[in-house]
Amino acid sequence: MNMPQLRLSVDCLHTLVLLLPLLATLGHCDDDNYLSQVLFCQPSEPSLGLLKMFNEDQMFNYNFGDNSVSPWIPDFEKWRDLAFPDTLTIASHENLCVQFREELTVALKNITPEARGGSLVTVFTAHPLRLGMQNTLICAINDVYPPALTITWRKNAVILSRELNSYKYFAMGDLSFQAFSYLNVTPYLNDVFSCEVKVAGDSSTIIAYWIPQYPIHSDLVENILCGLGFTLGIIFLLLGFWFFCCAKKLHNTE
Template sequence: DSPRSRWTPRLPDLPPWPLALEPPAELLLDATLCQDLRRELTELATGKLPESKGVPVADIFPVRPAALGEPNTLVCMVANIFPPAVEISWQLDGAPVTEGVTHTHYTPTPDLAFVRFSYLPVTPAAGDIYTCIITREGDNTSVIAYWVLQNPDPSEVLETALCGAAMALGILLGLLGIAMILVARRNAHGTVQGVPPVGW
């Protein structure tokens, strides 16, 4: 009730509260029975029921399009984590890397698992192999993802050379086209309209 600043519940009419409640001594016996049952069932089930675990899936990608020698950041996205307890580490050409590495918190996903991101600042060089390793305490296996710079961007020298070659080819083809037009316009007397004959 906003004008009066008070809470007015909107629940349907419920049955009346039972008049006879269990005495405290019976409640204490019920609570003790529940605790004993929980303890016994836990001892029986320990080691017999498998622990629910998701197999992590890792993928590495750069934040921006990668180029040789240009600073960038690699992202290792680890999905399907359950329970949320994994270690993420990085390697460069087989050597551990810790400088600049940051991790996010675990983020829940709609499929009742978790996702976590790890970031590594890099300056890619030719032949560099980056590795993201995901390990879980108690497991004797690891999930590994690799990233290698694919199709590095050409250098500026190569770009300039290709541009110059394309320009020269364009000029040559243009001159060839003009010559072909002049030859096609020759009349039967061996002259081009408006141009004196040149010795063939």
């Protein structure tokens, strides 16, 4: 199967397979919350993935490569064994993926795929910006189908880290996927950070830049504001004393 046919297979397969979680919703807490399983399947890596979601927040991820379960946060560790307890269901998911791929490859053999846009990448801080203070940059990758992502962080064009993200995805309510990458930094004025995302099977690279927005050091801003507040307090105190003296003098004159 050539590359155009492969891409169309991925898109159509993504749409078909992601209809399953809506039918496989495990239970409703109320009208606004739901627990669900999301299965994705594609020819490229990772070829198969299974997520346990609460609304649009990931709780667990099942890795078909080594048959392991990964909690999204340490607090979920105590429920790891309860996340995907039915091994027969896991095997049926894998068989369903293989069947879909084989049948769609044949069905879409001579169909020309439609062009589609790339993923949207944005970078922001986890905490309010303070120059010279440690913070965390978050690279959010939206509207991404879950092939393997190579995510490269740079500071002033120098590579800081490079990671391969193959399994950590969030399934959104509109049947799209979202992924994140994190970088601990200590930003200073004139620093330029970038998050570069390369999708497996795609020759293009998506780049998002982030630079500090404060023109002066945050500590200096705090010192200036404290100084202004103290000065205004003294001024208002003197004005109050002056008005008191004037009122007392006027009273004595009468």
